[in-house]
Structure formats: structure tokens, C-alpha cells
Amino acid sequence: MSDRYDADTLLGYLEGDLPQEEQARFEALLAQDAQLRRLVSQLQEDRSILRSLPQEDPPAHLLEGVIHHLERRMLLGPGADGLDHADRLRQRRHFRLYKTLAYGGIAAVLLLCGGVVFKTLMETRPLDEAADYALLARRYSAKEAAPAGKAEAGRRGADRKALAKAEDQNQDQAAGPSAPPAPGPAVASTPRVADASEPVSQQEQPTASPASPLAAAMAQAEVAEPQQAPSSAARDADSAGSDEPSGLRLGGSAIAKLDERAADVALRVDSQLSQESLPSSTQPAVAVMSAAPVLIEVTAADAEAAQQSLDRWARDNSVAIVAIASHAPTESGQRGQTAEQATAMLSVGSASAASPRSAGRRVVQMQVDAEQVPQLIAYLNRQPQRQRARLVQADEGHVAQANQAAEDHPADGLHLFAEDQAVEDRAIAATQPQPASFFEKPARTLLAPVEEGPARESEARSADAQASAAASGAVTQAAQVRPTAPAADDEPQQAAARSTEAVDQQALAAGEGEAEDAAADAGKNAEEKAGSLDWLALLEPQLPLVPTKPLAAQLPQPSSPARVTVRVVILEGPSLEGPGLQSESAADVPATQPESSPAPAATAPTEQASPADPDLP
Amino acid sequence: MTQPSEQELLTRVRRGDQAALGHLLQMYQRRLYTVCLRMVGHRDDAAEATQDAMLKIVQHIHEFRGESELATWMIRIVMNQAMSQLRRRRVRRSISLDAAGDGHDPQDQAAALRQQLADSREPAPDQRIQQEEARQRVHEALARLEEPLRAVLVLRDVEQMDYQQIAQVLMMPVGTVKSRLFRARLALRHELREPSTQEETASDTARPTRSQVSP
Numbered sequence: 001m002s003d004r005y006d007a008d009t010l011l012g013y014l015e016g017d018l019p020q021e022e023q024a025r026f027e028a029l030l031a032q033d034a035q036l037r038r039l040v041s042q043l044q045e046d047r048s049i050l051r052s053l054p055q056e057d058p059p060a061h062l063l064e065g066v067i068h069h070l071e072r073r074m075l076l077g078p079g080a081d082g083l084d085h086a087d088r089l090r091q092r093r094h095f096r097l098y099k100t101l102a103y104g105g106i107a108a109v110l111l112l113c114g115g116v117v118f119k120t121l122m123e124t125r126p127l128d129e130a131a132d133y134a135l136l137a138r139r140y141s142a143k144e145a146a147p148a149g150k151a152e153a154g155r156r157g158a159d160r161k162a163l164a165k166a167e168d169q170n171q172d173q174a175a176g177p178s179a180p181p182a183p184g185p186a187v188a189s190t191p192r193v194a195d196a197s198e199p200v201s202q203q204e205q206p207t208a209s210p211a212s213p214l215a216a217a218m219a220q221a222e223v224a225e226p227q228q229a230p231s232s233a234a235r236d237a238d239s240a241g242s243d244e245p246s247g248l249r250l251g252g253s254a255i256a257k258l259d260e261r262a263a264d265v266a267l268r269v270d271s272q273l274s275q276e277s278l279p280s281s282t283q284p285a286v287a288v289m290s291a292a293p294v295l296i297e298v299t300a301a302d303a304e305a306a307q308q309s310l311d312r313w314a315r316d317n318s319v320a321i322v323a324i325a326s327h328a329p330t331e332s333g334q335r336g337q338t339a340e341q342a343t344a345m346l347s348v349g350s351a352s353a354a355s356p357r358s359a360g361r362r363v364v365q366m367q368v369d370a371e372q373v374p375q376l377i378a379y380l381n382r383q384p385q386r387q388r389a390r391l392v393q394a395d396e397g398h399v400a401q402a403n404q405a406a407e408d409h410p411a412d413g414l415h416l417f418a419e420d421q422a423v424e425d426r427a428i429a430a431t432q433p434q435p436a437s438f439f440e441k442p443a444r445t446l447l448a449p450v451e452e453g454p455a456r457e458s459e460a461r462s463a464d465a466q467a468s469a470a471a472s473g474a475v476t477q478a479a480q481v482r483p484t485a486p487a488a489d490d491e492p493q494q495a496a497a498r499s500t501e502a503v504d505q506q507a508l509a510a511g512e513g514e515a516e517d518a519a520a521d522a523g524k525n526a527e528e529k530a531g532s533l534d535w536l537a538l539l540e541p542q543l544p545l546v547p548t549k550p551l552a553a554q555l556p557q558p559s560s561p562a563r564v565t566v567r568v569v570i571l572e573g574p575s576l577e578g579p580g581l582q583s584e585s586a587a588d589v590p591a592t593q594p595e596s597s598p599a600p601a602a603t604a605p606t607e608q609a610s611p612a613d614p615d616l617p
Numbered sequence: 618m619t620q621p622s623e624q625e626l627l628t629r630v631r632r633g634d635q636a637a638l639g640h641l642l643q644m645y646q647r648r649l650y651t652v653c654l655r656m657v658g659h660r661d662d663a664a665e666a667t668q669d670a671m672l673k674i675v676q677h678i679h680e681f682r683g684e685s686e687l688a689t690w691m692i693r694i695v696m697n698q699a700m701s702q703l704r705r706r707r708v709r710r711s712i713s714l715d716a717a718g719d720g721h722d723p724q725d726q727a728a729a730l731r732q733q734l735a736d737s738r739e740p741a742p743d744q745r746i747q748q749e750e751a752r753q754r755v756h757e758a759l760a761r762l763e764e765p766l767r768a769v770l771v772l773r774d775v776e777q778m779d780y781q782q783i784a785q786v787l788m789m790p791v792g793t794v795k796s797r798l799f800r801a802r803l804a805l806r807h808e809l810r811e812p813s814t815q816e817e818t819a820s821d822t823a824r825p826t827r828s829q830v831s832p
Contacts, residue, residue, distance in 0.1 A: 011799045042806050049755045050774035050805075052748070058650035059664050066671040067639050073675075074635045089679075 005036060014043050620644075623687055630678055638678060642671055645688065648776070649695045655771040656699035658760040663699070670698040685785050692776065693786040696768060703764055758808030766801035773798055 012018040013026050030037045621629075621640065629637035649670060654663035673694050681690055759767055765787075772783045780791045780798075787794065 007796065007799045011795060011802075014802070039806075042810065043802050045751075046755065046802065046805050046809060047774055049748075049751050050759070050770060051777065053655070053752060053755070053775055055647050055651040056654050056660075056663075058646050058667060059660070062650060062664050062668055063643060063646050063671075065668050066642055066675065069672060070635045070639050070675065 005039075010040070010043075013040065014047060627681075627683075627687060638675060641678075641687075642674065645691050646671070648688070649691060652692055652771060652776055653695050653699045653702075655759065655775050656696065656764070656767060657702055658756075662702055666698045666702040667695060669702075670695040673698065686782070689778070689782045689785050692772070692778075693788075696772075696786055700764060700768070754809050755805070758805050761808050762801065762804055765797060766804055769794060769797045770801045770805060 009018065009022065009026055013023060018026060030040060621637070623641070623644070626637045626641045626644075630641060646667070650663060650667045653667045653670070654660065657663045657666055670691075674691055677694075681687065759770065762770070768787060769783060772778045772786055778786070780794050783794045783798075784791045789797075
């Protein structure tokens with residue numbers, strides 16, 4: 001029934017909450033509606049009855065129990081019942097405090113752990129990258145060693161035979177009374193090898209460049225301590241029965257991570273280098289490695305791609321700490337021993353301090369324009385599988401000094417500092433300190449004061465020798481500079497001895513059987529070589545010269561004053577005696593010897609050189 | 618000696634005066650017990666629930682921040698305790714004066730009512746009897762109501778609280794209190810006049826519209 005009426009109005013009337021107007025209106029409605037009137041009266045009656053209900057007296061024991069509880073609290077203290085409010089508040093405060101401290105501690109621990117992890121990752125990443133690249137190089141080498149191992153074995157066998165022949169011939173020439181005058185053959189031998197090198201390069205280049213996917217690898221920074229544990233590469237070399245020391249030395253953690261990340265790195269490096277760019281992620285690794293020697297080892301086929309990648313940041317950062325060594329598999333199927341040997345030799349401190357040359361290292365200090373560094377590296381890369389070159393950045397003072405010297409001889413594009421043997425020896429000895437100190441104080445003794453008289457004279461003589469080489473068609477400037485330098489220093493005996501070494505080396509590398517053919521090739525290429533700077537022969541005439549293209553033609557003229565002084569370390573290793581080299585150079589020896597006699601002072605000691613050169617592998 | 622005021626006692630309680638807490642409980646015990654008895658409908662249950670509520674008051678008196686009246690706060694505790702008591706024991710008793718026996722049972726609420734009626738000084742005995750019967754019926758009807766409706770009626774008519782206080786005790790909006798109070802009154806009327814329910818139901822067929830009543 002109540003649904004017919006407004007509940008609020010009805011309740012308000014019952015409770016007496018209606019205003020006067022509404023109350024009057026409702027009373028008027030009540031007067032008209034008997035049913036409503038009866039409902040209201042019943043509700044009012046019920047309400048009055050409810051309100052008339054009296055309060056009940058509680059039982060006597062109701063409050064007694066509560067009071068007894070209160071008395072107990074008064075007597076025993078607030079904590080008697082264990083429900084004291086103050087205690088609870090205190091406990092809550094303590095709990096909050098502990099909770100806050102716990103949360104704060106957890107947050108601090110998390111932050112600390114995060115910081116440690118972040119720092120660890122940031123610190124170890126470059127080394128990991130380097131280690132990854134090193135492992136990648138090793139694995140790629142192992143893969144490529146299998147198909148090319150047989151061909152390399154045959155070639156090396158031919159090399160040894162030719163080398164034995166050359167040694168016998170050299171011994172006969174040195175001991176025989178009818179030996180030609182010393183200066184003549186020494187000078188003549190060098191251009192013969194240089195002339196013969198051109199076709200060899202053309203022949204060996206495809207051989208050394210298998211059609212394999214890009215396999216670029218960067219070796220890690222070498223550790224100066226020779227007593228450190230051998231690296232993975234060293235273990236590989238040992239397992240292959242090699243006695244060559246290994247310069248691939250990694251930290252224990254890096255070695256442990258190699259195998260774990262090898263697959264990922266292999267894919268990454270492939271993709272990166274195939275795009276001809278080194279990503280920014282590798283730059284920290286490079287930066288770290290710049291504190292120590294770096295060897296970047298690639299296959300010959302991939303050298304160019306890798307070089308293009310390296311050129312970018314080498315140019316941007318004016319970094320000349322680049323060494324690229326192309327390698328080929330060896331007989332044992334392992335990575336070319338020369339690569340490891342090169343690394344070992346480049347490892348500062350690992351080589352013999354007493355006799356740097358005995359370690360098979362040749363160090364020549366040069367200055368090139370900064371823009372020429374990539375080309376120089378590319379040039380080194382084109383040397384087929386037999387040389388490990390290394391470019392090391394010098395300090396700025398010496399760079400300026402070298403710049404000044406280079407400006408005096410702008411046509412060369414390159415400048416040879418270590419023209420004196422003693423200077424070069426000191427330079428080699430200077431490479432013996434620890435890597436840090438070595439690169440912090442990069443090879444001061446390497447840079448001879450080129451402004452001095454003897455050096456300028458040597459340059460002049462170098463130009464003369466170049467001209468004479470052009471005339472003869474078989475002489476490179478490089479080969480002439482070195483022999484003439486001792487003459488300028490009034491040290492004919494020493495210069496002769498060095499020249500003899502060079503001639504002996506060429507003689508060793510030459511084979512009598514192929515001499516005539518090689519001479520014919522040399523004659524064809526003589527004019528092309530004339531006027532060019534075979535700087536590799538200049539740097540180290542004792543090395544079996546490899547076929548090269550004129551570097552001066554490849555290197556642009558210095559356009560930027562920014563120059564870097566580089567040190568090229570050429571290493572001799574077991575694989576240096578390639579068959580093509582041996583055959584071609586051997587053919588040059590008899591054909592070119594009678595033709596060359598431009599510098600008697602330099603050629604004289606050539607005959608005195610002993611075939612038992614300790615530098616020969 | 619004048620009785621200390623509620624605020625003074627409360628201040629002393631907050632200082633840790635246990636005697637002041639005893640005074641407070643003594644002041645409110647009857648009221649609290651009455652509310653509990655109206656809700657529970659049984660003396661023993663009401664006494665137990667009231668004692669438990671007082672112990673809770675003792676334990677939580679320091680948490681009272683004065684946002685409402687102390688009586689409201691205490692009644693809220695008592696009401697919750699009574700609800701818990703009802704839910705625990707499912708006390709659904711209806712008390713009949715006729716079945717109450719000789720009236721000497723102190724546990725019998727009907728006997729208490731009779732005793733109270735005997736003590737009252739009403740002018741006419743017949744009127745007293747009628748009034749007593751009406752109270753009896755109301756009490757029985759109140760016991761049959763649903764607990765939420767009963768709580769509203771008890772707080773409103775027995776404790777004579779306003780809507781705001783009821784809302785604070787029952788923790789519900791004022792509008793809900795009003796609507797629930799109206800439904801409780803109708804339900805009580807229905808319980809009190811159960812025989813006439815069918816008549817009213819028949820008369821409800823011709824209901825006027827709400828607009829006819831509402832102003």
C-alpha cells in the first residue's frame with residue numbers, strides 16, 4: 001500500500017522533518033485519503049511504541065568483568081593482556097621502520113647489483129668483442145685450411161727446394177774467388193726481384209683468394225707479458241705440432257667466452273663486414289686495442305672488404321694502428337703459422353729483447369700521409385699470404401718532425417727514417433718495452449732526425465738511385481736508398497754488410513732454373529717500375545720480395561698536412577717463402593746481377609753476407 | 618560530587634587513566650546493553666555481546682579520534698558485536714508473554730518486561746495492560762524483522778539517533794538510512810498487523826499514482 005505514496009514525504013511526515021508547507025499539504029491529503037490516514041496512524045503508533053520501550057538494566061556481572069579486566073591492566077601494566085594499544089602502536093611503528101629499512105636495503109642492493117652489472121658489461125664488452133673476433137678468425141682459418149691445405153703443401157715443398165738451391169748458390173758465390181764485386185750484385189739483385197714480383201702477384205692473388213664468404217677477424221690486443229698463459233691460438237699451434245710462439249693471448253675470461261659467443265659473432269661479423277662497415281659497437285674494442293698492438297687478420301679474399309671497413313674509422317680517428325695480415329691455410333690445416341707468428345712477434349715483449357731480428361721482425365719507420373694509410377694497408381693486403389705488416393702510430397712530435405722531412409721530399413710520399421742500421425736497431429729495441437709504455441711513448445728512437453745532413457744526403461742518393469733504376473729498368477728506389485745511406489754516414493763496412501744481407505736474401509730466394517724466364521718478365525716490367533717506389537723492398541730488402549705494384553702510383557699525393565708516422569713491421573715466417581716468390585725471384589738472380597751496378601758502396605758488402613742469416617726462417 | 622563530563626573522562630582515558638575508562642563504561646553500559654538486547658533479543662546473548670563490545674572499547678579507546686560522538690562510536694561497536702552474535706548463534710527467538718512462565722526467570726525478557734510494567738506508574742491498569750501488550754507485540758515483531766531493518770529501527774526509535782548518526786554507526790549513506798528506515802517501519806507494521814495483511818493487499822489494487830501524494 002505504501003508504494004502508492006511518496007516514501008520520502010511519508011517518512012518525513014512521520015519523523016516530523018517536513019517543512020510547514022509540505023506538512024500542511026500532506027495533512028490535507030490525509031484528510032482526503034482514509035487509507036493513507038490509517039497507514040500513517042499505524043506507523044505513528046508503532047513508532048511511539050518503539051520509542052516507549054524502556055532501556056534495560058544490564059546484569060550486574062556485565063560491567064564487573066570489564067572492570068575486572070581494567071583492574072588487571074592497572075595492576076599488571078598495559079601489557080598484561082597482550083592487547084595494549086601503546087604496545088601495538090609501538091609494534092606498528094617498529095614494523096613500519098623495519099619495513100622501510102628492508103625496502104631501502106633491497107633497493108640499494110638492486111641498485112648496487114645493477115651498477116656492478118652495467119659497469120662489468122661496459123668494461124668487458126670491448127675485450128669480448130676482440131676475443132670474439134679472434135675466435136672467429138681462428139675458426140674461419142680452420143674452415144679454409146681444409147680445401148686449400150693440399151695446394152699450399154705442394155707450394156711450400158717447391159719453396160723449400162728452391163730455397164735450398166739458392167742457399168747452395170749463395171755459399172758458392174761467397175766462398176769462390178771469382179765472385180763479383182760486392183756493390184754491383186747487391187744493387188742489381190734487388191731490382192731483379194722487384195721486376196719479377198709483378199707477375200707473381202698476379203698469379204698468386206687469385207690463389208690466395210678463395211671464393212669463400214667474408215671472413216674478417218680482428219685479433220685482440222696482445223699482452224705484453226710473455227709469461228702469460230698461452231692463448232687459444234697458441235694452443236691450436238701447439239696442438240698442430242708447431243714450435244712457433246703465439247701472440248694471441250687472451251685473458252682467461254675472454255677465452256672462456258670465445259666459444260660461447262663465437263656463433264653470434266660469426267654472423268655479426270659476416271653481416272657487418274659484408275656491408276663494408278664496422279659498426280659503432282666495434283669502435284670501443286678498437287679503442288681498447290689501440291693501447292696495444294693489433295693484428296687484423298683476414299683472408300686475402302676478404303682483405304679488401306675489411307680494409308674498406310677499417311678505412312673509415314682509421315680516417316676519422318686518424319688511427320694508424322692498423323695491421324692487416326692476410327693469411328692462407330698451411331699444410332697442417334691450421335691457420336697459417338705466420339699469422340700466429342706475426343702476432344707473437346708483434347707482441348711487444350714476447351720477442352727476444354737481445355736480438356730483435358732473431359725474432360723475425362723487421363721494423364721500418366715511415367711517414368705517410370694520413371690519407372695514405374688506408375692505401376698502405378691495402379697495399380700490404382695485396383701481398384699474398386706471406387707478410388705481416390703492422391702500422392703503428394707514432395707520437396705527434398715525431399709526426400711533425402716527419403712531416404717536415406716529408407715536405408722536403410714530397411715526391412716520395414713516404415719517408416724512411418731508419419736509414420741507419422744502428423737507428424733501426426735501436427728502433428727495434430725500442431719495441432721491447434711493455435705495450436702500455438710502448439704506445440704511450442711510441443718508439444722515439446725510431447725517428448731519426450731527417451733534417452740532418454746524412455739523412456738528406458741519403459734522400460738525394462735515393463733519388464739518384466731511383467733515376468738509375470729507371471734507366472736500368474730493374475732498380476727500385478727502395479733498394480737503393482738503404483745501401484747508400486751507410487755511405488753517407490761514412491760507414492761503408494756496415495752498409496756493405498747490410499747490403500750483403502739483402503743480396504743474400506734475394507739470392508736465397510732466387511732459383512737458378514727460372515732465372516732466365518723471370519729476367520724476361522722483369523725486363524717487360526722494368527719501365528713500369530721505373531720511377532716508382534717499391535717501398536716494401538726499401539723497407540726490408542732482406543725479405544724475399546713479393547710482387548708489388550708501384551706504391552707511389554697507388555698512393556695519392558699528400559693533400560692534407562695531417563700525417564701519421566707509421567711503423568711497418570714485416571715478419572718473416574714459414575709461409576713467407578711462397579712457391580711463386582721463390583721461383584720468380586730465383587729466375588731474377590742471374591739475369592739481373594750483371595746489369596746492376598749503381599752503388600758500389602752498397603753492393604760491396606752484399607757478397608760478404610752469410611747465407612746462414614738468423615733471420616731466415 | 619558532580620559527575621565528570623564525557624570529554625573530561627575521555628581526556629583522562631587518553632592519558633592512561635583506567636578509572637576514567639571505567640566511569641565511561643559505567644555511563645554507557647545501560648544504553649549499550651539496551652541496544653544489544655533489542656538487536657539480539659536475548660538477555661544472555663545481549664550481555665555476552667555487550668561485554669565483548671566493552672572489551673573492544675577498552676582496547677580501541679585510544680584509536681578514537683573524536684570524529685564522531687563517543688556514544689555513536691560505542692554503539693557502532695556494540696552493533697557490530699550484536700550482528701556478529703546473531704550471525705554466530707542464529708538466534709531467532711520470539712518471546713511470548715504467554716509462554717514466559719511464572720516470570721521469575723531472570724533470563725526471560727518477557728519477565729523483565731512484565732516486571733518493568735509492574736513497576737511503571739500508569740494511571741489505569743487496563744491502559745497499562747494494553748500498552749504492555751502493544752510493547753510485547755512490537756518486541757516480537759521487532760525480533761522477526763531482518764537484522765538490517767531491525768538495526769535501523771533500534772537506532773532510530775530506541776536510541777533515537779538522527780540519520781547522520783545512524784549512517785555513521787551502520788556505515789552507510791543517509792539516503793540509504795532513510796529508505797531502509799521506511800522499509801523497516803512498513804515491515805514492522807506488517808508484522809504487527811499480520812491478519813490484516815490480506816485486506817491491505819486487496820486494497821492496494823486501486824493505488825493512486827505517486828504524483829498524487831508527492832508535493
